[in-house]
Amino acid sequence: GAVVSQHPSWVICKSGTSVKIECRSLDFQATTMFWYRQFPKQSLMLMATSNEGSKATYEQGVEKDKFLINHASLTLSTLTVTSAHPEDSSFYICSARDGGGGGTEAFFGQGTRLTVV
Amino acid sequence: SQQGEEDPQALSIQEGENATMNCSYKTSINNLQWYRQNSGRGLVHLILIRSNEREKHSGRLRVTLDTSKKSSSLLITASRAADTASYFCATELYNFNKFYFGSGTKLNVKP
8 A cells, every 4th residue: 555654753842842744755755644643542533634835624633823733735744742741642643535525434544752851 | 432332332342252243323424434443453344335325345345325314333243352343434525525423442352
C-alpha cells in the first residue's frame, strides 16, 4: 500500500513551547489529510480534515488556534501544537487518502508521541 | 467515541480459535473500514465494505455490514498470536470526506 511518513516519531518539549509535526505522503498525492489524537488505551479522535490549498476543517471542540494545520502541498501537511501544555501530551496520528472523493482507504503515519513537561 | 462503539472492549482467546468483534455506529455511512493497530503504532488498513455490500472476505477476515441495524462485525478465523492488536472500525459518513473511529477492541491471542 501507499506510504505515509510522519515525523518526528516522538518529541518531548517544555510547557509553553510550540511543536511541529510533519505528515508526508511518499508515493501518492494526498488531496485530503486527517489529523487524529489518541489518548492511552482509547480510540482515535478526529481533530481536523485538511484539503490541499485550503483551510482545515476542525471538529467541534478542537481549538484551531492551538492546533495549527497547514496543507501547503499535495504531499505535506503539518500540525503545530502552539503553547503546548502537559494536557496536550498525546499520540498524534495523521492519515492521507489519494483523491478527494470517498470510498477509498486512508493510509496512516506511524504516529508522533508528544510529551509536554 | 465520535461515531460509534465496539464490543467487546477486550477479547482474549487461544490460538486457533475464531475472534469476532462488533461495531455499531450512529449515522448513515458511505462505507465502513476496519483497521488494526499494534501497540503505540500507526494503523493498518484491513478491509473496506461499502454501504451497498453485506459481506466481504479477505484471507482469514470476514466482515459483515447491516445498515438497517447500523452495525458491522469482523471475524478473524483460525487466529494466530500475531493477530494480537487493537482493532478499530472507521465509518465514512455519507457525503462527508472524513473517517470516525469506533472505540476499539483489544484482542489478545494466546499461543
